[in-house]
Structures are given as structure tokens and as C-alpha cells.
Amino acid sequence: MSNDARTQIRTFITTKFPDVTFSDEEDIFALGFVNSLFAMELVMFIEKAFGTRIPNEELHLGNFRSVALMADLVARQTSAAVG
Amino acid sequence: MTNVGVVGAGVMGTGVAQDLAQHGHSVVLVDNDPDALDAALARIELECRMSRMLGGPQVDAEAVLASITTGTSLELLAETEVVIENITENWDLKSALYAQLDVVCKADTVFVANTSAIPITKIAALTSRPDKVMGVHFMNPVPMKAACEFIPGYHTSEQTKDVVRALLDSVGKKSIPVNDAPGFVSNRVLMLTVNEAAFLVHEGVADAKTVDEVFRSCFGHPMGPLETADLIGVDTILYSVEVLYEQFNDSKYRPCPLLKKMTDAGLHGRKSGKGFYVYQSMG
Numbered sequence: 112m113s114n115d116a117r118t119q120i121r122t123f124i125t126t127k128f129p130d131v132t133f134s135d136e137e138d139i140f141a142l143g144f145v146n147s148l149f150a151m152e153l154v155m156f157i158e159k160a161f162g163t164r165i166p167n168e169e170l171h172l173g174n175f176r177s178v179a180l181m182a183d184l185v186a187r188q189t190s191a192a193v194g
Numbered sequence: 195m196t197n198v199g200v201v202g203a204g205v206m207g208t209g210v211a212q213d214l215a216q217h218g219h220s221v222v223l224v225d226n227d228p229d230a231l232d233a234a235l236a237r238i239e240l241e242c243r244m245s246r247m248l249g250g251p252q253v254d255a256e257a258v259l260a261s262i263t264t265g266t267s268l269e270l271l272a273e274t275e276v277v278i279e280n281i282t283e284n285w286d287l288k289s290a291l292y293a294q295l296d297v298v299c300k301a302d303t304v305f306v307a308n309t310s311a312i313p314i315t316k317i318a319a320l321t322s323r324p325d326k327v328m329g330v331h332f333m334n335p336v337p338m339k340a341a342c343e344f345i346p347g348y349h350t351s352e353q354t355k356d357v358v359r360a361l362l363d364s365v366g367k368k369s370i371p372v373n374d375a376p377g378f379v380s381n382r383v384l385m386l387t388v389n390e391a392a393f394l395v396h397e398g399v400a401d402a403k404t405v406d407e408v409f410r411s412c413f414g415h416p417m418g419p420l421e422t423a424d425l426i427g428v429d430t431i432l433y434s435v436e437v438l439y440e441q442f443n444d445s446k447y448r449p450c451p452l453l454k455k456m457t458d459a460g461l462h463g464r465k466s467g468k469g470f471y472v473y474q475s476m477g
Contacts, residue, residue, distance in 0.1 A: 127472065146416070147248050148425075148464075152474035154244060159474075170247050 116161065116182040123156050124178070135178040150175050157181065163188040195219055196361055199274035199299075201291065203227070203234035203264075205427055205465055206308055207280035209336030212238045215261035216253055216337060217365045222271055223264045231264040238262070241337065250338060268298050276361060278306040278330070283433035285312065292320035304357050306330050310430060311377040311385065311437040314347035324349035328358055330369075331378055334426055343378050344369035376441035377434070384422075385434045389450050391419040392431075395470070396452035402470040420470040424463030428456045428470075 117135055124139065125131070131144045139145050153175050158164055165188060174184045196219050200211045203225035211223045211234065225231050242255035263270065268291075271277055277295060281287055288309075295305060305327045307317045318327035329345035342362065346355055362369050372379045391405050400408075406418020423431050432453040439447040456462075456469065463469030 123474075150247055151240070151244050154247075155240070156474045167243060167246075167252075170243055172247055175247075 114182075116185040117178050119160055120153075120157070120181050120185075121178050123153075123160075127152075133178075135182075138176045139178075140172065140176055147172075153181065157185060161185050161189060196276060196364070197274050198222070198361070199224065199271035199277035199303075200280065201225070201268070201271070201277060201295070202280035202282070203230040204280060204282070205334060205430075206332060206336065207278075208234040208237050209241075209334060210278055210280060210308065210332055211262055212241055212258060213337040213365050215258045216242070219261065219361075219364070221262045222274060223262055224266065224268060224270055225264075226266055228266055231266070235259060235262070235264065241335070245337070248338065268294050271295065271299055271303075274299065274303055276304045276306060276357065278308055280308045283310050283312065283430060283437060285437075288312065288317060289320055292317060296321045296323065302326070304328070304354050306358055308332050310434040311381050311441070313376055313441065314345050314374045315349070318347040318349055325351040326354050328354055329374065329378070330358060330362065331380060332367075333380075340366065341368040341370055343380055344371045345374055345378055346371070347374050377438050381434055382438070384419075385431060385438060386447065388419045388423045388426075388431050389435050389447075389453065392423070392450040392452045395420070396450055424469035424471055424473075427463050427465055428453060429462045432457045 121135070128144050131142070133139060133142055150172060154165060154170065163185070165184070169184060174180055198214050198219050199222045200207050201224050203223055207223065211221045215221050223231065223234060239255045239259060242253040242258050245251060245253040277299060279291065281291060301323070303326070305321065307314055307327065307329045308331065309317065309329060314327065314329035318324035321327055324347065327347055328350045329347065331343035331345065333339035333342060344359070359369050377385060394400050394405050395402050402420040406421050409415040409418040432449055435447055435449040435453070439449065460466055461468050464473050467473050
């Protein structure tokens with residue numbers, strides 16, 4: 112699930128920013144090619160693509176700084192939904 | 195707490211309604227399109243949830259939504275103390291609306307035009323209460339912006355200015371007074387800048403990303419003019435440039451054909467999912 116989530120999230124970002132290269136662990140906000148408004152798009156994408164509603168306490172930039180952190184967030188939400 | 199009517203559930207009206215509700219005011223949001231009202235409430239809920247993430251305060255989305263009543267009838271505005279109008283930048287639409295507002299609202303209700311370029315004095319002349327009409331040019335996204343242009347019309351009374359200034363103070367907005375003129379200060383400059391940036395793309399001098407990169411990297415602007423156009427709405431940019439052209443009769447305000455084509459094609463920016471850039475839509 113986590114690898115699948117990483118792939119989907121990475122595809123979403125690279126479709127928007129095809130010229131940028133970054134690792135799954137890199138802070139995409141620190142790299143400077145996205146702004147905070149893109150964070151809102153990331154939230155909308157994740158909620159739609161993975162059929163989850165991210166709780167308020169998880170809605171902070173720290174969870175969206177990298178592909179890996181977003182995939183971890185998705186894993187937490189989906190396991191919480193199952194459990 | 196003020197009972198405020200907000201007319202027009204587009205980008206600006208939605209932001210104004212959210213900001214007022216976040217600060218404890220009771221809001222009646224009216225639009226003739228029920229789908230626009232549904233979209234506005236969904237947008238407000240998302241914006242409230244996202245507030246802390248975007249550097250704002252923690253916002254209780256449920257409490258904000260509970261402060262907002264929506265509907266398609268202007269009659270819902272009968273008991274409001276202030277009405278903030280945010281409809282499309284189109285003179286025929288504004289003319290029809292203000293005539294109706296003048297009838298359905300109480301005689302002492304203050305009208306605030308959140309217009310992009312149409313002079314406030316011209317709007318006030320549509321009503322029987324020109325002393326109770328003034329302009330406020332809110333910036334987008336409204337809840338995140340700390341200041342706005344404060345534009346009295348020729349007949350606006352001191353009392354009306356006090357009412358509107360107090361309302362703006364209550365939502366933490368600094369009022370910057372400017373005199374009434376087409377486009378005021380901000381849009382007289384900004385709309386021409388965006389229009390000229392669109393011409394650069396139209397003529398193939400640079401693509402949108404490159405134009406914005408120049409403004410970001412060379413001038414240190416947080417956003418370039420075409421990203422800004424997508425945020426405001428490409429259609430709104432076009433209508434505002436057209437108003438400036440009509441008001442001044444000066445060819446320097448001629449709208450870029452690319453803005454017309456994009457508006458016709460529905461490429462209106464963030465709100466439609468595509469403009470100069472592509473976005474994740476809410477649907």
C-alpha cells in the first residue's frame with residue numbers, strides 16, 4: 112500500500128512539475144517549486160485518490176513535506192479505517 | 195456581531211462569507227445558482243480545515259458553517275445591516291441587482307460593492323441611498339489578507355464609512371483609503387500587469403511558467419502575474435480590463451485576445467481546474 116501510495120503521490124506531483132527531480136524523502140516545500148496553495152491540492156488529491164478524510168490533527172505541513180511522509184499519512188488513515 | 199448579507203458565491207463572495215463567519219458575524223450568502231452555493235460551503239469547509247496548515251489560526255469548520263445561511267432569494271437579505279456585493283464584474287448584472295437590493299433591504303442597510311474596477315459613485319447612483327453605498331476591494335484569498343482598499347463614493351456619508359470601517363476592523367482588516375476611480379489603485383496597476391503578461395504568452399515571447407519565474411526570481415514576488423491571474427480568475431481579469439477600457443476609453447487597456455479565448459474556453463484558473471496552469475479540482 113505504502114509503495115503504491117508513493118507512486119500515486121509522486122505521479123501527481125511530477126505531472127504538475129515535470130522538470131523537477133526530487134527523492135521520496137526530500138522536502139518539496141524547501142526545494143521551492145511548490146507553495147502553500149499546492150498543499151491544498153495535495154490534501155484534495157489524497158482524500159480523493161485514497162478515499163479518506165484526513166482528520167484535523169493530521170492537517171499540518173509536516174505531513175506533506177515529502178512523498179514518503181504523505182505515503183505514511185495515507186497508511187495511517189487507511190489502517191485506522193480498517194482497524 | 196453584525197448581520198451581514200453576502201451576494202455572489204464566487205471566489206470573492208465565498209472568501210468574504212468565510213472571513214465574516216470566522217469572526218463571529220452572522221452571514222446570509224445569496225447566489226442565484228444553487229450549485230454555486232453548495233460549492234461555496236464545500237470550499238469554506240476545506241479552507242477552514244486547511245487554515246492552520248496555511249499559516250492561519252485553527253478554525254472550527256462546523257461553527258463557521260453554522261453561522262452561514264444560504265439561499266437563492268434576495269428576500270433573505272431583508273434583515274441584514276450590511277450587504278457586501280461580489281457578483282460578476284458586469285454592469286448590466288450590477289444594475290439589475292442594486293435596483294432589487296434597494297427594494298428588499300431596509301432603508302438604513304449599508305451596501306458595500308466589492309468590485310474590481312467599476313467606480314463606486316456609478317454604482318451608488320443605481321440606488322436611492324447613495325450616502326449608504328461604498329466600495330471595499332477585498333484581496334484574495336480574503337481570510338488570509340490583512341488589508342483592503344477602502345473606497346468611498348462621491349456621496350458616501352461619514353456614518354457609512356464608520357459602519358464599514360468597524361466591520362473591517364472586526365475581521366482584522368486594515369482599511370487603506372483611496373479615492374473613487376476605475377480600478378482604484380490596485381487593479382489599475384495589477385490588471386494591466388496581468389494583461390501585459392498574457393500578451394507575452396500570446397506573442398510567444400515566453401511561456402506562462404517563464405513569465406512567472408522572472409517575477410519570482412528577479413523581483414522576489416511570491417507569485418508571478420499569471421499564477422495570480424489563475425488565483426483571481428482569468429474571466430475576472432478579462433472583465434476588469436474591459437471595464438478599465440470602457441471607463442477610460444484609452445487603448446492602453448485593450449484586453450489581450452488570449453484572455454478572451456481562455457475565458458470562452460472555460461479556462462478560468464484555479465476555480466475551474468485549469469487556466470495558465472492545471473490544478474487539482476474539488477470534484
